[in-house]
Amino acid sequence: MERFTVTKALDFSYGHRLVRYTGKCRHLHGHNGLLEVVLETDRLDERGMAIDFSEIKDTLGKWVREHLDHRMILCREDPLVPLLEKIGEPLYVMEDNPTAENIAKEVWNKAADQGLPVRETRLWETSTSLASYRGSR
Ligand SMILES: Nc1nc2c(c(=O)[nH]1)N=C([C@H](O)[C@H](O)COP(=O)(O)OP(=O)(O)OP(=O)(O)O)CN2
Numbered sequence: 001m002e003r004f005t006v007t008k009a010l011d012f013s014y015g016h017r018l019v020r021y022t023g024k025c026r027h028l029h030g031h032n033g034l035l036e037v038v039l040e041t042d043r044l045d046e047r048g049m050a051i052d053f054s055e056i057k058d059t060l061g062k063w064v065r066e067h068l069d070h071r072m073i074l075c076r077e078d079p080l081v082p083l084l085e086k087i088g089e090p091l092y093v094m095e096d097n098p099t100a101e102n103i104a105k106e107v108w109n110k111a112a113d114q115g116l117p118v119r120e121t122r123l124w125e126t127s128t129s130l131a132s133y134r135g136s137r
């Protein structure tokens with residue numbers, strides 16, 4: 001069977017800190033992250049596309065802009081969550097620690113929820129650190 005993939009890069013800025021972690025990333029800090037979203041199909045549409053790059057930007061990219069970009073991404077167990085909520089800081093609260101792996105997983109699940117044929121999500125947290133996730137649905 002033929003397989004086609006398209007990969008869309010989506011960039012966003014975020015702050016976070018890791019709980020249950022003893023390194024420097026236990027403190028608040030920020031990243032200019034680069035997401036790579038890999039979609040896979042076994043056929044092209046009448047335009048010769050697996051999926052239009054613009055469609056990915058308009059669906060998943062919109063979700064990333066509205067929910068992750070310029071937000072503090074924190075784990076629900078982080079004691080900062082109620083404090084920052086109280087002063088109205090924009091947060092994205094995750095059930096898991098906001099590592100690059102778990103953020104990649106969060107985006108994969110959102111892409112699948114949106115009906116996109118997602119194969120893999122990758123998050124470059126820095127220019128030297130990459131985590132990826134492949135789920136199954
Ligand atoms: N497997 C993971 N390890 C680490 C994560 C992560 O999400 N998954 N996150 C962090 C920190 O949040 C932060 O991203 C630091 O990453 P690091 O690559 O150590 O950043 P540096 O700028 O110090 O990288 P160098 O290029 O090596 O200077 C930590 N670990």
Ligand SMILES: [Zn+2]
Nearest residue numbers: 016025029031
């Ligand atoms: Zn970090």
